[in-house]
Amino acid sequence: MRLQNLRSKLENLDIDTLFITQAQNRRYMTGFTGSAGQLIVTREQALLLADSRYWEMATQQAPAWELVRVSGKFTDALKEQLARVGARRVGFESQDVTVDMLERLREATGEAVTWVATKEVVERLREVKDAGELAALQRAIALTDEAFAWMAARLAPGMTEKAIAWEIEKYLREHGASHLSFDTIVASGPNAALPHAQPTDREIRAGEPITIDMGGVVDGYHADLTRTVVIGEPDDKFREIYGIVLEAQTAAIRGMRAGIDGKQADAFARDVIAAAGYGEFFGHSLGHGIGLATHEGPGASPRAEDRPLPEGAVITVEPGIYLPGWGGVRIEDDVVLRADGAEVLSHAGKEPRVG
Numbered sequence: 001m002r003l004q005n006l007r008s009k010l011e012n013l014d015i016d017t018l019f020i021t022q023a024q025n026r027r028y029m030t031g032f033t034g035s036a037g038q039l040i041v042t043r044e045q046a047l048l049l050a051d052s053r054y055w056e057m058a059t060q061q062a063p064a065w066e067l068v069r070v071s072g073k074f075t076d077a078l079k080e081q082l083a084r085v086g087a088r089r090v091g092f093e094s095q096d097v098t099v100d101m102l103e104r105l106r107e108a109t110g111e112a113v114t115w116v117a118t119k120e121v122v123e124r125l126r127e128v129k130d131a132g133e134l135a136a137l138q139r140a141i142a143l144t145d146e147a148f149a150w151m152a153a154r155l156a157p158g159m160t161e162k163a164i165a166w167e168i169e170k171y172l173r174e175h176g177a178s179h180l181s182f183d184t185i186v187a188s189g190p191n192a193a194l195p196h197a198q199p200t201d202r203e204i205r206a207g208e209p210i211t212i213d214m215g216g217v218v219d220g221y222h223a224d225l226t227r228t229v230v231i232g233e234p235d236d237k238f239r240e241i242y243g244i245v246l247e248a249q250t251a252a253i254r255g256m257r258a259g260i261d262g263k264q265a266d267a268f269a270r271d272v273i274a275a276a277g278y279g280e281f282f283g284h285s286l287g288h289g290i291g292l293a294t295h296e297g298p299g300a301s302p303r304a305e306d307r308p309l310p311e312g313a314v315i316t317v318e319p320g321i322y323l324p325g326w327g328g329v330r331i332e333d334d335v336v337l338r339a340d341g342a343e344v345l346s347h348a349g350k351e352p353r354v355g
Helices: 002-010 023-030 055-061 074-084 099-112 121-126 131-152 161-174 189-193 236-255 262-275
Strands: 017-020 038-042 046-051 066-070 089-093 114-118 185-188 210-214 216-218 225-231 287-289 296-300 314-317 320-323 327-330 333-338 341-344
Touching: 002 017, 002 023, 002 038, 002 121, 017 023, 023 038, 023 121, 038 074, 046 055, 046 074, 055 066, 066 074, 074 099, 089 099, 089 121, 099 114, 121 296, 131 161, 131 210, 131 216, 131 225, 131 333, 161 185, 161 210, 185 189, 185 327, 189 210, 189 320, 189 327, 210 327, 225 236, 225 327, 236 262, 236 314, 236 320, 236 327, 236 333, 236 341, 262 296, 296 314
Parallel strands: 017 089, 046 066, 089 114
Antiparallel strands: 017 038, 038 046, 185 210, 210 225, 287 296, 287 314, 314 333, 320 327, 333 341
């Protein structure tokens, strides 16, 4: 079905062949998890080019594809296979192919092939998750929920941000994650005012915001979860900011559904924060798609494309407020968009008080 869906796009792109190099796109189309290889897709052929390092893996993981063993320069093999399938107008992934690679492709094929830049062809297909993808995402999200609950129960004053991040990583890996979705963010006190803070040797303290942004990868699919907590009793400032962010996230989840655009989705949360007087302190997007990559389409932001969010897309909902010198609050869940609303996939607790 994925190959059929891709082939249906070739005519509208005015190409007869698509050359795929991006790693997640390669895996999505074939199931092949190796770190190198290229795909050639025409209306009749589907080729996977791999060298000896990945030959056995490709044989096992991509049995439906015609495998081409590459020895020597890959451009020589590519030229030969493009000629064999009669390729004339070949689309390349402009967001993955470097200028240097494009020059090598043109040099290898000469006038026989016209190289046509394409953008997000496979990525648009990846936005809509099938049942198998949703199951993998739910496994990754459930493990991430579990890891957060385990860590939250152990937070104590004097632990460093780096130590907490390491404990989270160990838990995820020891309980089924192949790796992390991204480097875990643990930001305490004033560091929590940095949306993408890196863990430091700073020791966490009672009564201050502690933002933890984390995710594990299971079967290739990524989870993304953020919670902000306080050890002990929150003060009035934290209660105010946390309440606004939670209200904004709740409004977004309640309002989101397939068919609206990313600007509308973002506005559900942004309007709440702006009305509370903190609009200038919410500078990032409401959310992004997740799947084989931590950040993929579709997006929800003031700058989102003017197109409907597709049914079956899985997207993060992560409003935040960041106050320099004080800290910040971000709350993030992963949802799947349905025609009648958004189904929340992450279920980690949102009680901010721990310890």
